[in-house]
Amino acid sequence: MNYTLIRMNEVFPHDSDVAKWIVGLAIIHNDFVFLKRKLFKTSDDISDWIFETTSVLKIFTASLREAIFYLEESEKLEEVRVYINSLPRYMIQKYEILKKLFRTGEKAELLQRLSNTRNITYHYTKPQRKELSEALEASSNEILAYEENNQKFLFAEHIKNTI
Structure with missing residues (x-):
């Protein structure tokens, strides 16, 4: 591997809006690289695939939303707009x-x-809200597998995806 040494105070001065913006973009980039790798690296076990894929998509959705807000807020900084x-x-x-x-x-x-999507999947819809009732009703005629030894409740993933 080739490494480049970065003298942080020269490349990313702490008082530069552009430097802070670029570091923020790099953080976002790293999250998306991780999520992409995780999304395409799945188990052969279908229950693992269902659980992991939906969880990664949940995180991806929230991350994309936050990245868009990051870019939108960044435009308020003139130095960033000029850059x-x-x-x-x-x-x-x-x-x-x-x-x-x-x-x-x-x-x-x-x-x-x-x-x-982020609000529903991150704030965990409450029992008295209509999303759970509607998802349960929509799934009422379905038959899902349950495996006692598995630490995951696939029926919960199904309902989450229905919501």
């Missing part, structure tokens, strides 16, 4: 695609769907 505008045209075009997902963008409804 973005100085990037090569092909990068700006890719960035413009993401800007469509901002709260004021033409695809803001997708951001809202990501937010709804």
Whole structure:
């Protein structure tokens, strides 16, 4: 492997909005690389696959939502806006695609769907809310396997996915 030594205070000065922005993007990038690897590295056991895949997608959805908010909030910093505008045209075009997902963008409804999914899967819908009743009703005629030795409740994953 080739390593490059980075003198942090020279490359990422603590008082630079652009440096902080780039480090934030790198953190987001690392999370997505991890999630991509985890998503494509699944067990041969179908119950593991169901459990892991839906959990990784849940984390991916929340991470994507937060990444969009990160980019949107970053535009409030003039130094970051100037930096973005100085990037090569092909990068700006890719960035413009993401800007469509901002709260004021033409695809803001997708951001809202990501937010709804995140809210349901991270806040764990409460028993008195309608989501659980509706999901149970929608699944009422289904038959799901239950394995006592397994530490996972596949029926719960099914209901979560139905919600």
